[in-house]
Every structure is written in C-alpha cells, then in structure tokens.
Amino acid sequence: MNTLVMISNMILPVVILLIVVIGLGRKLDVYALFIKGAEDGFQTVIKIMPTLIGLMVAVGVLRASGFFDFLSWILTPVVKYLALPAEVVPFILIKMFSSSAATGLALDLFKTYGTDSYIGTLVSLSMSSTETVFYTMSVYFMVVKITKTRYTLTGALIATASGVAASVAIALWMCG
Amino acid sequence: MMSYLWGGMIVIGIIYAAFAGNLEAVTDAAIQSAQDAVTLCITMMGVMSMWVGLMEIAKEAGIVERLSKWIGPALRFLFPNVPKGSKAEEYLSLNVIANVLGLGWAATPAGLNAMKELDGLRKQRGLTPGIATNDMCNFLILNISSLQLIPVNLIAYRSSYGSENPAGIIAPAILATLFSTVVAIVFICIVNRFCKEQRGM
Structure with a gap:
C-alpha cells in the first residue's frame, strides 16, 4: 500500500526529469518548447470548457432533482453482490458511450463523496482503466467502412469488465 | 447522439424534480455547476499546460x-x-x-x-x-x-x-x-x- 503511494509520488518527477535531461542532451531549446506546448495545452482546456459546463450543469440538475438517489435505489438490489456501489454504475455505463458525459458524472461523485473515499477511488481507477467502447468502435470502423465487427465488441467488453473488476479490487484494498 | 444524452439528462432532471418537489435545488445546482465547471477548468489549465509543454519537449527530442x-x-x-x-x-x-x-x-x-x-x-x-x-x-x-x-x-x-x-x-x-x-x-x-x-x- 505504502509502496504504491511511494511509486505514485516518484513517477511524475522521474518522467519530468527524463524528458528535460534528454531534451538538454539533444541541445534543444527546452524552455521555448515547453512554453509552446503549454500554450497548446491552455488552448485545449479552453476548447473543452463549454462541453464541461454543459455536462456539469446537466449532471448537477440530475443530482439535485433526486433522480440519482432514485436510480441507486433501483440499482442497489441488482449490484449489491458485486461490491460495486450503485452510485458508480451509471458512470460505468455512460463511460462506454461518451467520455465527457462520464467525466461530468465522475466529478459529481467526487464532489458528493470525496475523491479519497471508496467511491471516489473506485471512480478514479475505473476512469483510467476503461474506454468509450461504442464511440471508439464506431469512429474507427467508420473510416474503413466495416460493418461486421466480429469479436471486437466481445473483447472490448471483456477488457472493460476486467478494468472495472481490477478497480474494485484495488479500491477495496486501498480504502479497507 | 450527444443531443439526446444531454437533452435527456436535463429533461429527466427537471421533470423528476418537479414531481419530487426539488425545483429550488435544481435552480441552485444549475448555477452552481456552471460556476464549478469554470473553477475546474482553471485548475486543469495549469496541469494540462504543464503536461503538454513537457510532451512538446519529448516529441522534439x-x-x-x-x-x-x-x-x-x-x-x-x-x-x-x-x-x-x-x-x-x-x-x-x-x-x-x-x-x-x-x-x-x-x-x-x-x-x-x-x-x-x-x-x-x-x-x-x-x-x-x-x-x-x-x-x-x-x-x-x-x-x-x-x-x-x-x-x-x-x-x-x-x-x-x-x-x-x-x-x-x-x-x-x-x-x-x-x-x-x-x-x-x-x-x-x-x-x-x-x-x-x-x-x-
């Protein structure tokens, strides 16, 4: 457990160090490059800001309406044997279709339950170990006009399920 | 598809709130969430700029x-x-x-x-x-x-x-x-x- 935290805290500094040292070794103008990239990063965030406002408002409205409580009440009997809190289920389902809508739900869960709670940890882990299955498949297959996708969906769903399962196991371990 | 997803969330939220008597909470939530989104983006700008900046070096190197x-x-x-x-x-x-x-x-x-x-x-x-x-x-x-x-x-x-x-x-x-x-x-x-x-x- 402590080792995991230690590794986590080492990764970012080590990656930054490697990049800067290699950049200097290649005699690059690392500072100018950093500034140029930072500007792009800045623009990216500005571009996603309207999306985020739209989705956070929609999720906020749903949360305040009491609909999420109703949904959890329905889902609890279904998922209570899976160690999967009913609150997280909508996030996992939406994540298969839209990454930004899922982000809206995740942020709502962070706000409601805290980032370091069991739910917060579980959402964080599932966020990084699952992908937008249906969106990705439709975009990638569309460019080559594939209509018969054969075993792709099965494999993608198995990968997603194992990502969620691993997230549950690790979150349970981290949060006791 | 996003229109149905987003529109659906808003419509379900407001209609459900009307029946559950939570309309006032919805008003506050809509305004609060819009503000939260902007606050969040300001935090993200810092982190994203740093990361993309580093990646620019990684790419050029x-x-x-x-x-x-x-x-x-x-x-x-x-x-x-x-x-x-x-x-x-x-x-x-x-x-x-x-x-x-x-x-x-x-x-x-x-x-x-x-x-x-x-x-x-x-x-x-x-x-x-x-x-x-x-x-x-x-x-x-x-x-x-x-x-x-x-x-x-x-x-x-x-x-x-x-x-x-x-x-x-x-x-x-x-x-x-x-x-x-x-x-x-x-x-x-x-x-x-x-x-x-x-x-x-």
Missing part, C-alpha cells in the same frame, strides 16, 4: 518516436499479418505510445491511419470488404483496454476536488489499466489461435 520503435516487436506478436517496418506497424505503435503518454491529439489520427493501413492489407490479402480482419479487431480491443502511464486529467480533477494526494492514484491506476490490457492480450491470443479470417457471402 524524438522520445515518442524512439518509444514507438521499441514496442514494434511486441506488436508484431499481436499482429502477425502486419509486415515488419510497414506503415501499418508505424501507425499502430504510434497510437499505442500516444495513448500510454496521454497524448489524445496524437493518438486518434495515428489510430485512424492505422485502420486505413490495415484495410489496405485486407485488400492485398483478398479478404471481403466490410468485414473486420483479425488485425482490426485486435487493434481496437487493445486500444479500448486503454493502457495509460499518467492520467493527467484525473490528477487535475482530484486536486481540484480536495484530494489529500491527487497523484497517489498513479500507481494503482497503472495496476488497474495494466490488468485490463493483459486480459485483452490474453483474449486476443486465444481468439487468434481459433478464429480464422472471415470471408463474406
């Missing part, structure tokens, strides 16, 4: 290129029909590395090009158009299993919602995503052993 060369052999094992040194292999590796480094802007174009190259290989092998080849299925499954080294966005979200240790999630997240990728690879290997390419009609 040839690190991204070097890494994608290294994983070539590993990929050859998963895509036996992709010739060594082909364009397809180059795009596949670049897509995987860009995803690992969290470079969304580089990952998608490379991925789409990889699909086009794989479709070219399909044509060369005389397989039916419109039916995915094993390589295409394998590539998408691998892509969807989402191997990522540092989830930068997630760290930004966690820090803006008051996490004790926002970056503490890195190693556990790598474990989780590594597990789903390993499962995906095992699945691909099993399927490739038993599933022959499918031809139409």
Whole structure:
C-alpha cells in the first residue's frame, strides 16, 4: 500500500526529469518548447470548457432533482453482490458511450463523496482503466467502412469488465 | 447522439424534480455547476499546460518516436499479418505510445491511419470488404483496454476536488489499466489461435 503511494509520488518527477535531461542532451531549446506546448495545452482546456459546463450543469440538475438517489435505489438490489456501489454504475455505463458525459458524472461523485473515499477511488481507477467502447468502435470502423465487427465488441467488453473488476479490487484494498 | 444524452439528462432532471418537489435545488445546482465547471477548468489549465509543454519537449527530442520503435516487436506478436517496418506497424505503435503518454491529439489520427493501413492489407490479402480482419479487431480491443502511464486529467480533477494526494492514484491506476490490457492480450491470443479470417457471402 505504502509502496504504491511511494511509486505514485516518484513517477511524475522521474518522467519530468527524463524528458528535460534528454531534451538538454539533444541541445534543444527546452524552455521555448515547453512554453509552446503549454500554450497548446491552455488552448485545449479552453476548447473543452463549454462541453464541461454543459455536462456539469446537466449532471448537477440530475443530482439535485433526486433522480440519482432514485436510480441507486433501483440499482442497489441488482449490484449489491458485486461490491460495486450503485452510485458508480451509471458512470460505468455512460463511460462506454461518451467520455465527457462520464467525466461530468465522475466529478459529481467526487464532489458528493470525496475523491479519497471508496467511491471516489473506485471512480478514479475505473476512469483510467476503461474506454468509450461504442464511440471508439464506431469512429474507427467508420473510416474503413466495416460493418461486421466480429469479436471486437466481445473483447472490448471483456477488457472493460476486467478494468472495472481490477478497480474494485484495488479500491477495496486501498480504502479497507 | 450527444443531443439526446444531454437533452435527456436535463429533461429527466427537471421533470423528476418537479414531481419530487426539488425545483429550488435544481435552480441552485444549475448555477452552481456552471460556476464549478469554470473553477475546474482553471485548475486543469495549469496541469494540462504543464503536461503538454513537457510532451512538446519529448516529441522534439524524438522520445515518442524512439518509444514507438521499441514496442514494434511486441506488436508484431499481436499482429502477425502486419509486415515488419510497414506503415501499418508505424501507425499502430504510434497510437499505442500516444495513448500510454496521454497524448489524445496524437493518438486518434495515428489510430485512424492505422485502420486505413490495415484495410489496405485486407485488400492485398483478398479478404471481403466490410468485414473486420483479425488485425482490426485486435487493434481496437487493445486500444479500448486503454493502457495509460499518467492520467493527467484525473490528477487535475482530484486536486481540484480536495484530494489529500491527487497523484497517489498513479500507481494503482497503472495496476488497474495494466490488468485490463493483459486480459485483452490474453483474449486476443486465444481468439487468434481459433478464429480464422472471415470471408463474406
């Protein structure tokens, strides 16, 4: 457990160090490059800001309406044997279709339950170990006009399920 | 599709609130959430700018290129029909590395090009158009299993919602995503052993 935290805290500094040292070794103008990239990063965030406002408002409205409580009440009997809190289920389902809508739900869960709670940890882990299955498949297959996708969906769903399962196991371990 | 999803959320939320008597809470939530989104973006601007800035150095220093060369052999094992040194292999590796480094802007174009190259290989092998080849299925499954080294966005979200240790999630997240990728690879290997390419009609 402590080792995991230690590794986590080492990764970012080590990656930054490697990049800067290699950049200097290649005699690059690392500072100018950093500034140029930072500007792009800045623009990216500005571009996603309207999306985020739209989705956070929609999720906020749903949360305040009491609909999420109703949904959890329905889902609890279904998922209570899976160690999967009913609150997280909508996030996992939406994540298969839209990454930004899922982000809206995740942020709502962070706000409601805290980032370091069991739910917060579980959402964080599932966020990084699952992908937008249906969106990705439709975009990638569309460019080559594939209509018969054969075993792709099965494999993608198995990968997603194992990502969620691993997230549950690790979150349970981290949060006791 | 986003219109239905987004519109549906708003419509369900407001109608449900009207029946549950929560309309006042909805008013506050709508305004509060819009403000929260902006606050969140301000936190994210810092983290994203830092990360993309570093990645610009990594790109110019040839690190991204070097890494994608290294994983070539590993990929050859998963895509036996992709010739060594082909364009397809180059795009596949670049897509995987860009995803690992969290470079969304580089990952998608490379991925789409990889699909086009794989479709070219399909044509060369005389397989039916419109039916995915094993390589295409394998590539998408691998892509969807989402191997990522540092989830930068997630760290930004966690820090803006008051996490004790926002970056503490890195190693556990790598474990989780590594597990789903390993499962995906095992699945691909099993399927490739038993599933022959499918031809139409």
